[in-house]
Amino acid sequence: MSAVHLHIAGRVAELRLDNPARLNAFTVTMLGQLAGHLDMIEKNPDIACVLVTAEPARAFCSGADIDGWGDLSPAEFARHWVRGGHRIFDRLARLARPTIAVLEAHALGGGLELAAACDLRVMGPKATIGLPETGIGIVPGWSGTQRLARLIPEPVLKDMALFGRRVGADRCLAIGFAAEVSDDPRATATDMAARVCALSPRAVETAKAMIHAAVNEDSAAMIEALGSAAIAASDDRAEGVAAFRAKRKPAFSGS
Numbered sequence: 001m002s003a004v005h006l007h008i009a010g011r012v013a014e015l016r017l018d019n020p021a022r023l024n025a026f027t028v029t030m031l032g033q034l035a036g037h038l039d040m041i042e043k044n045p046d047i048a049c050v051l052v053t054a055e056p057a058r059a060f061c062s063g064a065d066i067d068g069w070g071d072l073s074p075a076e077f078a079r080h081w082v083r084g085g086h087r088i089f090d091r092l093a094r095l096a097r098p099t100i101a102v103l104e105a106h107a108l109g110g111g112l113e114l115a116a117a118c119d120l121r122v123m124g125p126k127a128t129i130g131l132p133e134t135g136i137g138i139v140p141g142w143s144g145t146q147r148l149a150r151l152i153p154e155p156v157l158k159d160m161a162l163f164g165r166r167v168g169a170d171r172c173l174a175i176g177f178a179a180e181v182s183d184d185p186r187a188t189a190t191d192m193a194a195r196v197c198a199l200s201p202r203a204v205e206t207a208k209a210m211i212h213a214a215v216n217e218d219s220a221a222m223i224e225a226l227g228s229a230a231i232a233a234s235d236d237r238a239e240g241v242a243a244f245r246a247k248r249k250p251a252f253s254g255s
Contacts, residue, residue: 001029002018002019002022002025002027002029002030002065003018003019003029003033004016004018004030004033004034004037005018006037006040006041008047010197011046011048011049011197012047012048012049012050012193012194012197013044013047013049013050013097014050014051014052014053015034015037015050015052015053016054016055017030017053017055017060017061018054018055019055019065020055020057022062023057023058023061023062024054024055024057024060024061024062024111025062025063025064025065025066026061026063026064026065026085026111026114027065027067027068028068031084031085031088034088034092035088035091038088038092038095041095041097042095042096045201048097048098048193048196048197048199048201048204049097049098049099049100049192049193049196049197050095050097050098051099051100051101051102051186051189051190051193052092052099052100052101052102052114053102053104053186053189054104054105056104057105058106059105059107059108059111060101060102060103060104060106060107060111060127061107061108061110061111061112061114062106062111063108063109063110063111063112063132063133064081064109064110064142066136068081081141082141082142085110085141085142086141086142086143089117089142089143090117090143092114092117092118093117093118093143093147093217093218094212094217094218096205096208096209097205098119098120098196098204098208099117099118099119099120100118100119100120100179100189100192100193101114101115101118101120101122102185102186102189103115103121103122103123103124103127103169103178103185104124105124105126105127106127106130106166107127107129108129108130108131108166109130109132109140109144110141110142112129112130112131112144113142113143113144114142115129116147116148116151117143117147119208120179120192121172121178121179122178122180122181122185122188122189123169123172123173123178123181123182123185124169124181124182124183124185125169125170125182125183126169127168127169127185128166128167128168128169129160129166129172129177130160130164130165130166131148131160131164132164133161134161134162135164139161144161145157145161147217150215150216151177152175152177153175156171156175179192206229234255235253235255236250236253236254236255239251239252239253240252
């Protein structure tokens with residue numbers, strides 16, 4: 001059975017794709033499980049970092065399982081498969097905790113879009129990335145032409161999306177898509193996660209939100225979240241709540 005597993009060890013959570021018979025391709029079941037795990041991670045204040053990994057196969061993730069969408073009507077395909085998957089990947093991208101994709105093998109289509117939704121990517125030396133959608137008559141639907149356009153230079157992205165070219169790990173490192181290329185991507189990502197765990201959780205979360213606001217990754221929500229966090233720590237907020245509960249006029253101090 002295809003699945004996305006959640007494992008928590010100390011302050012590090014691991015989301016692991018488990019569909020090796022289909023090259024870890026996403027199914028409807030896996031999308032639902034990923035959404036549920038993201039809810040759990042977001043509500044767990046003890047988690048400091050998230051790794052996104054996959055069971056050993058020739059691909060980290062080969063994309064979306066064609067059996068999940070191949071027979072859908074155009075309306076169902078657009079409304080449910082594409083928009084539903086897009087919302088879930090957006091949830092991953094906007095997770096408050098830092099995320100690291102561990103690409104020990106190829107990340108194609110939806111698998112590349114999953115990796116792009118993470119903050120950093122660590123690749124094995126033989127791993128590649130690609131967008132093969134046009135070869136089967138569709139286009140990237142889970143942010144492959146949007147979020148990737150911020151992470152990959154336009155000519156490289158067009159070479160992938162329009163001409164079907166795959167990009168190797170060394171070039172991914174050179175263009176900044178990969179943070180590191182390692183003979184042991186999992187061990188390297190685990191070391192990176194350990195470094196995050198030694199830092200201030202609130203400072204890390206705030207820094208990520210500020211960067212996301214700058215690159216327009218749900219900037220409206222990020223700006224309001226930052227402003228709300230700042231005002232929530234003020235004396236005025238405490239006074240306003242107390243006055244409301246006491247049914248009296250608040251005496252704001254401006255601090």
